[in-house]
Amino acid sequence: MNTETDYLKSIAEEIAANKRETQQHATKPNHHLLTETKRLEKAIIGHLAAIENFTQRDTFHFNTLSKLVNICDILFDIYETITPDVEELIDLVAAIREVIPNDIRPNLKLSKAFIAMQKPVIKESWDGQRGLMAQNGIDEKLIPIAAIPFLRFIEAKEILYWQDFTWLRGYQAKLAIMDWENADCNSKTEALMSLLIGRDFNDDRFYIYCKKYIQERTDKIAGKQKRLTEYALCEKLVLQDTQVGMPSYDAHANTVCTRLIKWIGEEMDFVETHEKERPWSKFEFKWNIEMIAFFFKLLWDHKVFGKLTLEKLSEQIAASCSSVGKDEFQATSIFSRFYVKDKEIIIAIEKLLQAMLEDVRRYLG
Numbered sequence: 001m002n003t004e005t006d007y008l009k010s011i012a013e014e015i016a017a018n019k020r021e022t023q024q025h026a027t028k029p030n031h032h033l034l035t036e037t038k039r040l041e042k043a044i045i046g047h048l049a050a051i052e053n054f055t056q057r058d059t060f061h062f063n064t065l066s067k068l069v070n071i072c073d074i075l076f077d078i079y080e081t082i083t084p085d086v087e088e089l090i091d092l093v094a095a096i097r098e099v100i101p102n103d104i105r106p107n108l109k110l111s112k113a114f115i116a117m118q119k120p121v122i123k124e125s126w127d128g129q130r131g132l133m134a135q136n137g138i139d140e141k142l143i144p145i146a147a148i149p150f151l152r153f154i155e156a157k158e159i160l161y162w163q164d165f166t167w168l169r170g171y172q173a174k175l176a177i178m179d180w181e182n183a184d185c186n187s188k189t190e191a192l193m194s195l196l197i198g199r200d201f202n203d204d205r206f207y208i209y210c211k212k213y214i215q216e217r218t219d220k221i222a223g224k225q226k227r228l229t230e231y232a233l234c235e236k237l238v239l240q241d242t243q244v245g246m247p248s249y250d251a252h253a254n255t256v257c258t259r260l261i262k263w264i265g266e267e268m269d270f271v272e273t274h275e276k277e278r279p280w281s282k283f284e285f286k287w288n289i290e291m292i293a294f295f296f297k298l299l300w301d302h303k304v305f306g307k308l309t310l311e312k313l314s315e316q317i318a319a320s321c322s323s324v325g326k327d328e329f330q331a332t333s334i335f336s337r338f339y340v341k342d343k344e345i346i347i348a349i350e351k352l353l354q355a356m357l358e359d360v361r362r363y364l365g
Contacts, residue, residue, distance in 0.1 A: 106163030293337035
């Protein structure tokens with residue numbers, strides 16, 4: 001049965017040879033081609049219906065479609081346009097494809113004629129979506145990235161497959177129902193990013209954009225723990241946007257979720273290992289640790305704080321205070337210095353308190 005397409009191929013090659021010599025553009029399909037396509041349609045559909053074994057049927061279906069696509073390309077390449085002969089092959093391929101539409105293999109090559117037919121529709125769709133994105137203030141750097149799947153068909157510089165077409169159709173459908181005004185995200189740009197992650201748009205350019213976006217977002221956060229929390233939030237959002245089992249834009253590359261989660265994890269490890277709390281997040285004293293501990297102990301003795309144990313107080317001092325040349329204190333070190341006996345420290349604190357008392361009296365006077 002597989003050899004039955006050979007005769008159709010020989011007809012196509014003969015048409016191509018004759019038309020290259022005459023350069024004539026027929027207005028009607030070739031009679032022999034027309035007769036053979038009609039015969040093949042009935043024969044192939046009947047043979048598919050007779051095959052009970054799924055694997056055999058799937059193999060025959062794929063092989064037949066692949067051969068018909070190649071024959072269609074022979075005819076299309078003559079004038080690089082859709083002639084009546086090409087239309088006959090397009091109709092034949094469509095008829096065979098629709099016999100078992102849910103079992104079309106993702107790696108079935110698309111005919112050049114099919115891509116040419118889809119170009120105007122895809123271009124119109126993208127022109128509309130690009131306008132909506134601009135109106136809604138989507139980041140101007142993200143819009144060209146969102147255009148990549150559309151441009152792959154519009155420009156058609158590479159071999160395209162059935163999985164590329166079905167991915168684009170799903171992407172178009174999601175964009176068509178996008179509610180920009182009520183998107184469940186912090187911004188409309190993030191709403192588009194969420195959609196692209198959900199569709200597993202794993203193109204390198206989108207992956208790089210996401211990395212830069214997360215980096216800019218976390219760079220605005222001060223403090224080690226807050227930065228780690230922000231990275232964790234970004235990780236959660238990526239995981240929430242990811243849809244399990246979604247076909248990837250590039251079937252030969254890792255998913256965008258896998259790459260982003262790995263990168264976020266590495267960034268968190270770096271922050272955890274190498275970054276310190278920024279000094280300006282603490283009160284920087286000119287005093288040493290003994291003076292700081294003694295001063296806060298005086299405040300505690302005079303019940304300046306609420307219900308607070310000395311152990312807890314030492315932890316809060318360590319977390320919120322630093323000294324010139326020493327950014328970090330241990331709570332145990334603070335606690336051990338609450339009961340200072342160094343007279344020089346006591347005298348220094350006394351002088352400060354006397355000066356402060358004089359300032360207070362001025363206000364009263």
